[in-house]
Amino acid sequence: MKDAYWPLILVLLLAVGFGVVAVLMSTLLGPKKPDPIKLSPYECGVDPVGDARMPFFVHYYVVALLFLIFDIEVVFTYPWAVYFKKLGLFGLLEMVVFIAVFLAIFIYVWGRGALEWE
Amino acid sequence: MSWSQLFFYVFAVLAVIMSLMVVTRRKAIHSAIFLILAFICFAATYIVMNAELLAAIQVLVYAGGVVGLIIFVIMLVKAEEDEVRQTHGQWIIAAFIALILVVEVAFVFLGNLVQRTGNLAGKMAQAGGNTEAVGLVLYTKYLFPFEVASVLLLAAMIGAIVLAKYKLER
Numbered sequence: 062m063k064d065a066y067w068p069l070i071l072v073l074l075l076a077v078g079f080g081v082v083a084v085l086m087s088t089l090l091g092p093k094k095p096d097p098i099k100l101s102p103y104e105c106g107v108d109p110v111g112d113a114r115m116p117f118f119v120h121y122y123v124v125a126l127l128f129l130i131f132d133i134e135v136v137f138t139y140p141w142a143v144y145f146k147k148l149g150l151f152g153l154l155e156m157v158v159f160i161a162v163f164l165a166i167f168i169y170v171w172g173r174g175a176l177e178w179e
Numbered sequence: 180m181s182w183s184q185l186f187f188y189v190f191a192v193l194a195v196i197m198s199l200m201v202v203t204r205r206k207a208i209h210s211a212i213f214l215i216l217a218f219i220c221f222a223a224t225y226i227v228m229n230a231e232l233l234a235a236i237q238v239l240v241y242a243g244g245v246v247g248l249i250i251f252v253i254m255l256v257k258a259e260e261d262e263v264r265q266t267h268g269q270w271i272i273a274a275f276i277a278l279i280l281v282v283e284v285a286f287v288f289l290g291n292l293v294q295r296t297g298n299l300a301g302k303m304a305q306a307g308g309n310t311e312a313v314g315l316v317l318y319t320k321y322l323f324p325f326e327v328a329s330v331l332l333l334a335a336m337i338g339a340i341v342l343a344k345y346k347l348e349r
Binding site: 132141155159175 | 245
């Protein structure tokens with residue numbers, strides 16, 4: 062592990078510590094006088110209607126898969142960017158071919174109308 | 180014990196705890212959230228082992244993308260009951276397969292395999308992380324599999340669109 066990760070560890074400890082302390086202090090010190098309105102999910106908002114566990118539109122799944130696929134594309138460009146200068150023109154061309162396939166995916170998805178929200 | 184070792188054991192133990200939570204929770208959505216935490220703990224152990232690229236992939240693709248997909252699948256499937264309890268005897272087969280996997284991993288660790296491949300990874304880690312090392316082989320030696328990976332993802336997307344039957348009814 063490199064020394065550069067120490068700030069990350071510090072942030073992690075601070076974040077977890079703040080969360081634990083805040084929840085612990087409010088459970089220990091806070092007054093507890095519950096009533097039905099206080100315990101509702103949105104005390105000052107609209108009353109919840111129905112059940113949250115209803116089947117969602119299949120569109121969400123397509124969007125999630127689209128996100129995942131372009132996520133993988135981005136991940137592949139990381140080692141390429143690190144090694145880019147040594148690869149030269151050849152490296153540029155192979156990445157152009159790689160991204161061209163993703164462009165084809167994008168055009169296909171767009172053409173099939175999966176990006177339109179009805 | 181050095182700091183690296185300490186952090187490795189802390190995150191490894193956390194990863195095991197989170198993984199156990201994933202398989203023991205009754206609600207699927209709780210399992211998915213513990214899966215995110217497990218993936219982040221895996222990423223932390225990868226960073227301790229100087230495998231930054233793997234850690235980035237673990238967080239971006241697995242914790243971000245794959246679990247997102249899993250959560251959408253959970254939302255798509257109508258749960259008849261909130262808490263799904265397993266009643267059939269599939270766990271016997273699952274336990275048998277898990278046992279085979281444990282034996283396999285033990286074989287890899289106790290045999291010569293780790294020493295042979297582990298040396299290369301260790302050298303790369305000492306030379307400044309494995310991101311450049313992956314780039315070195317991925318874009319030269321394994322160029323064809325790299326390009327084929329994009330075609331595989333194209334197939335996955337076409338499959339998803341066809342399954343979702345987008346505009347097919349029109």
